[in-house]
Structures are given as structure tokens and as C-alpha cells.
Amino acid sequence: MPKPYPREFRDDVVRVARARESGVTLAQIARDFGVHEMTLTKWLRQAAVDDGERPGTSTSESAELREANRRIRLLEQENEVLRRATA
Structure with a gap:
């Protein structure tokens, strides 16, 4: 999988694309x-979602969901270890 572009680079490209002149x-x-x-x-589509111009899951919400899912998996694993230890 290719390395993701830095956030600043993506923001700059989106800013230029939004401010482009007609014909470009x-x-x-x-x-x-x-x-x-x-x-x-x-990137333009995601920027529109992040700015509230379009419905969808924003970047921050997506990061929160990923973190919550990671935490849930960890807790489920810990729960399984405790369940096996008591059996």
C-alpha cells in the first residue's frame, strides 16, 4: 500500500483545486x-463532508470510530482471557 500523503499537502491541493480559475x-x-x-x-469530496457542505462521516468522526472499535476489540480480548481463567 502506498504511503499516505501528509495532511498539509492534501489541504494545500484541495485549497488550490477549490480556488482554480475557470478553464483549469x-x-x-x-x-x-x-x-x-x-x-x-x-480529497475534495471528503473536504466537503468535513466542512459540512455534504452529508457523511467526517475525518474526525472516522478517527473516533476507529479508536472506539480498537478499544472494543481489546476489551473483548481481555474479557475472553478472564472468562477462560475463571473456567
Whole structure:
């Protein structure tokens, strides 16, 4: 899996794409920054969700869900160890 782009880089690319002049395509901006056009499209879509312009799960909510799921898995494992120890 390729290494993810830094948050600052993604924010800069999205800012440039949003402020583009008429006639400048997303493909041109993506090419200039060395990312795939679909990657830029996904970044723009996620930025719209994060800004509240579109419905969906924001980046912060997604991170909270990942952390909660990780914690649940850990607690389930600990519970299973305790259950086996008492049996």
C-alpha cells in the first residue's frame, strides 16, 4: 500500500483545486501536484463532508470510530482471557 500523503499537502491541493480559475481542470491540477485525478476528487469530496457542505462521516468522526472499535476489540480480548481463567 502506498504511503499516505501528509495532511498539509492534501489541504494545500484541495485549497488550490477549490480556488482554480475557470478553464483549469481537476486533471491539470492533479497532474501538477503529482497525484491521480481520482485521488484529488476523493480529497475534495471528503473536504466537503468535513466542512459540512455534504452529508457523511467526517475525518474526525472516522478517527473516533476507529479508536472506539480498537478499544472494543481489546476489551473483548481481555474479557475472553478472564472468562477462560475463571473456567
